[in-house]
Amino acid sequence: MRYTYARALRDEELLPHLERGDTIIFTEAVKHWQDIESQVERLGFGDNFAVSRGSRPAPAGRQNHIRIIPLHTPAQA
Numbered sequence: 548m549r550y551t552y553a554r555a556l557r558d559e560e561l562l563p564h565l566e567r568g569d570t571i572i573f574t575e576a577v578k579h580w581q582d583i584e585s586q587v588e589r590l591g592f593g594d595n596f597a598v599s600r601g602s603r604p605a606p607a608g609r610q611n612h613i614r615i616i617p618l619h620t621p622a623q624a
């Protein structure tokens with residue numbers, strides 16, 4: 548699944564997403580991608596997810612975002 552947040556998540560909020568293999572997008576309200584990357588690594592998922600930052604055009608100007616994406620597709624039950 549794909550989820551979008553306008554704030555950083557606490558460990559207990561982020562962990563279930565990582566366990567499920569979700570894609571998480573943070574809007575430009577979340578500024579420090581390094582903090583997100585460190586959190587993913589601290590939770591033990593640094594080898595399973597990539598943390599990236601980017602931008603895209605929007606009507607009000609460029610919109611920045613941070614993404615956490617799984618490197619491998621989780622096995623289907």
